[in-house]
Amino acid sequence: MTATSSSTGTRGPAAPTDGARVALHPLGIGDVRIGGFWAERQGANASAVRVGLQRLEEAGNLQNLRIAAGRADGEAIGPVFADSDVYKWLEAVAWEYARQPSDELLEMQREVTRIIAAAQADDGYLNSVVQVRHGNRRYTDLPWSHEHYCAGHLIQAAVAQVRCTGDTALLDVAVRLADHLAGTFGEDRRHDVDGHPVIEMALVELYREAADPRHLELARYFVEARGRGLIAAYGKEPTYFSDRVPVREATTVEGHAVRAVYLAAGAADVAAELGDEELLQALRTQFDHMTATKTYVTGGLGARWEGEAFGDPYELPTDRAYAETCAAIGGVQWAWRMLLATGDARYADAIERMLYNGFLAGVSLSGTEYFYVNLLQHRSDAHADGNRSPAHGRRGWFDCACCPPNVMRTLSGLEGYLATHDGSGVQLHQYAPGTITAGGTTLTVETDYPWDGLVRVRVDAAPGPFRLSLRVPAWAEGATIGTRPAPPGYVHIDAAAGDVVELRLPMEVRTTTAHPRVDAVRGCIALERGPLVYAAEQADHDTPVDDVRIDPDAPRSSEHRPDLLGGVTVVTAGGLTLVPYYAWANRGPAPMRVWIPTT
Structure with a gap:
């Protein structure tokens, strides 16, 4: 079916190249319009995105960049990774603009981008806290400096910005920064890795946008260099940093949960673009072990407050669960890339569990208050022993504010995680009322999911017959498609214009x-x-x-x-x-x- 050979809308957060070895290709943000349950969450998030700019001002993140740019005087404020919160917020603004174009959002984006561009050093380096607080002494403590981590989030924001608005100002900054990294680190350059992965995902996506093979090669290098003693050389314990075992040899995830799943997601991107089946198989093994032994029933990831870390297999306390909101987001990002690579329904099942439970618990119904930690039991008279303690209730911001802008960008870009296409048809992985467009094919989805299990899909237009694939969740024993049983996995229907398909999921x-x-x-x-x-x-x-x-x-x-x-x-x-x-x-x-x- 040629109608689904390409997406017509704004490309989403992960957009494999035509040459990538993937089973499925995501539809663009503009190809999917959703209503109902998730639209309500997105509506609340839209208000939060606008409040986010004020929060970044109050916390000093933007002031750091102004100081680095020479537009203000003073000392750097906040953690060394403060820039990353600005970049995640900018990414949220981009996806939000794609959903609901607004001059207000566009001006916010452009003003903050101008500040960032002014702060960039002549050789492309950019990290405002290092530039201001440490006298521009670069890469002296990569386990903790988060320099590559901040660069990764800047690159992701830049890719989102150009995909959603067409503006290239931040992309120019990102390319200069990536070129600086490629000239500094690599096989024949400095051997080192950042203590907090995310640069791997970012560099692959920049490669997908700008087509410079140096960026893909650097992503590959950072994945392969992990687990080879580079962090230990700084005197650090390597498990926390996912640096104890090489990625392609690891059989599970360990250490800091967010670091671990961000690294795995980046490795999945590298495997897809290079057609590296051995690396992909290692990631399958790690994901399976994580879901079987280290994942809460809510999809939450990370059993230990100490180190915000995965614990040992089956170490899943309820009242001291950490289950950081960012870990659920990273879990979704990894599962999505595994789904694209393999077409296996278990990854879509994992996304559903994480989104509706482990992730969504991290934000209030108003959209403007957040949990950093998502425990599964809150005791009477619990003492709020830290800024992030759930005993406070959800909070508008944190001293370490990674979670709020991460929630914002995830909800704003949610359309990018719902449906895919391949050469034969369209696949629906998550259910929400709305419309889906793939080439010349248009589908309308009617459902009150997650409250009701009826999902009705109407084929409004199609240039010819195609295969419509609907996911039946693993929990949905007894599901039916029309009058016939629909076992867990994907049900494939030969469809054409005018058809109406009804999937019924049991809601006992x-x-x-x-x-x-x-x-x-x-x-x-x-x-x-x-x-x-x-x-x-x-x-x-x-x-x-x-x-x-x-x-x-x-x-x-x-x-x-x-x-x-x-x-x-x-x-x-x-x-x-x-x-x-x-x-x-x-x-x-x-x-x-x-x-x-x-x-």
């Missing part, structure tokens, strides 16, 4: 038990409905949630409550009322638990 309340090695929740159950994990929150109970118990065989029911928490379906079971996990703490940071001990 499910009881979930953990692997017996997860000691923290032995003897407990969790309740799920559709893609959502549920939680018991104190606001709905007279008995202290700390003390509740549940009969696992008790009857279960559900009811949609349009008056509650922006409109949610609640679950009742064994005398308990549960709300979607993502919605907890919107009535204050009250006691909550996902895993409930059985009677």
